[in-house]
Amino acid sequence: MKIIVTGGAGFIGGNFVHYMLEEYPQDKIVCLDKLTYAGSLETLESVMDNPNFKFVKGDIADRPFVYKLFEEEKPDVIINFAAESHVDRSITDPDVFLQTNIMGTAVLLDACRKYGITRFHQVSTDEVYGDLPLDRPDMFFTEETPIHTSSPYSASKASSDLLVLAYHRTYKLPVTISRCSNNYGPYQFPEKLIPLMIANALNDKPLPIYNKGENVRDWLYVRDHCVAIDLIVRKGTVGEVYNIGGHNERTNLEVVKTILKELGKSEDLITFVTDRPGHDRRYAIDPTKINRELGWEPTTLFDEGIKMTIKWYLDNKSWLDNIISGEYQNYYEKMYGNR
Ligand code: NAD
Ligand code: TYD
16 A cells, blocks of 8 residues: 655654554555645654655645656555644734645645545544533533634634545545544644643743643544554545544643653743633543544553653654754744743
């Protein structure tokens, strides 16, 4: 089987490439990635020489380029991780989110129609469901929860989900969609909560928590997400949406305190800053469908996964330092300078 993994130089796509090459030595992986600020070839360094792996730099929204790639590679399966993925960036600059997340997905879908594939899998997010109230711990997102987006990021992801489902209904394209909760683990860009807090704590910088830190996220260790996507692509029902997540809810304040404790740093580093506009209160997944139909359940609990993640960042300090030393400083100043 030949699989095109888009966005494989990013966090989840990169972990997926490593997972697939380890698990399926007979399959071929072609990684298509634009190498935006969020993509790093260092994430793929250890597989670059693998004969079953090929890296191609390019934009999923570049139609002639994508068609040529499909013509040359003749892939069986496309798994679309490529996206602009950070909510705060989507608030300051929505345009690129529409271009990559919507137009890029449309181009990939058209290429699949034109050249024929056995599966197009869209890696989506639970953020398409909007948020849940903090005082209703009995409520969860199911696949039937209405789409109700809050940020330009989630609106762009929901739009691409709708396109994917329309291509199934109208053109019978064999698609699946997964909607996962917040991931954490190795290779995550330090603009997202967990690696940002680890990076700041290691450098004794203030840890900026939005508002009072009461917002809740349902954390999933990235390898569990990779296993779930693999299962859906191989055994999931075409045309279906699967939620992925596993009852590992924490407030942001709890997450940050756990990181400080693990690193032996003082809670005095915590700084409460102005809230994110439109900030979603709580995300929580009901994973009944993927559990019942495909037998998937998360294997890594948060308390164990966060230790593994912190250890990875400590053991791979150069990966983090290389990012923090570049353009990241300008981003950080722009986002947090006057907050
Ligand atoms: P990321 O930002 O770490 O990586 C995105 C990758 O896509 C980068 O390598 C980037 O270079 C590449 N890319 C961006 N625009 C591109 C384009 N136009 N053409 C080709 N490549 C392009 O993102 P991530 O956190 O790994 O998320 C991957 C996917 O999973 C996204 O679709 C995201 O919406 C979804 N998702 C993420 C989470 C999470 O917690 N991070 C949770 C659920 C779903
Ligand atoms: P993030 O990692 O950006 O993921 P998402 O917003 O897509 O869930 O943020 C996770 C939570 O952490 C979210 O409630 C916002 C909060 N947060 C902070 O409090 N401070 C920060 O510096 C960041 C990046 C996030």
